[in-house]
Amino acid sequence: MPELPEVETIKNTLKKFVINKTIEDLTIYWAKIIKRPDDTEEFRLRLLGQRILDVHRKGKFLLFELNDYMLVSHLRMEGKYNVYRKEEPVKKHTHVIFSFTDGTELRYNDVRKFGTMHLFPKGQELVSQPLNKLGPDPFDAAFTLDYFYKKLRKTNRLIKAVLLDQTIVAGLGNIYVDETLFKAGIHPMKRADTLTKKEVESIRLQAIATLKEAVAKGGSTIRSYVNSQGDMGMFQLELFVYGQENKACKKCGQQIIKMKVAGRGTHICPHCQKL
């Protein structure tokens, strides 16, 4: 579910509830969420007594900074974090509970159970899987035209596949790739190495602008996304192509069509985005 704007919003809303809280106990209902250490009891024991100092985001990952550890969490399609009083009944899709000393609990909910958690001694997270291969955040100074253009020249994959590749640039997913390519006027099936420098710069700038706008609107709620306060996003109202099939293009009036590209549902305006 969540792409960069949704994860950024989750991080910001979550901070208010968890910063400075100390983990008193941990309950794991679905062990496969925990990827490192591989022993879930070890994972639990390390977290006991740790205090949450801060929450960060890298690409689509949430990072909980603790006294001695960094907890790296990916929400995949449906993961959510919410804070409850410990008396509140546990929901059907709650898989991990962090119980704090103040009587509140951080609960990880995930209908499809695809989410992951990796725990590292602080500092080690950046040189280990899964963060070590992550490309720059679109908002990072490192995401320059020079960097991006060189990366695109080196591959003959379709531009849509490249933008979804988190090792090139981290944070774009299916919604924001379709929106970015529409705004840049680029067909998703164009091969990355055939794009001009001007086209690459357009994609880069439209990606940054689209993600910034989406963060400002609290992300996009298509069916299930809500932030950690339970609020919907509002950027779905600003979408030009994603989920807009059979509607008129807001730029030229032609019908938006849906197709399959790089194995994903893909939305384009056939007039504004030509091969």
Added chain:
DNA sequence: CACTATGTTGGTTG
């Protein structure tokens, strides 16, 4: 009921 789709990503195969 069967079959498809879903905001993600990792692994396998050719």
Added chain:
DNA sequence: TCAACCAACATAGT
């Protein structure tokens, strides 16, 4: 190296 396909899992829509 890359595309294609499948896997993880649950639910909603046709």
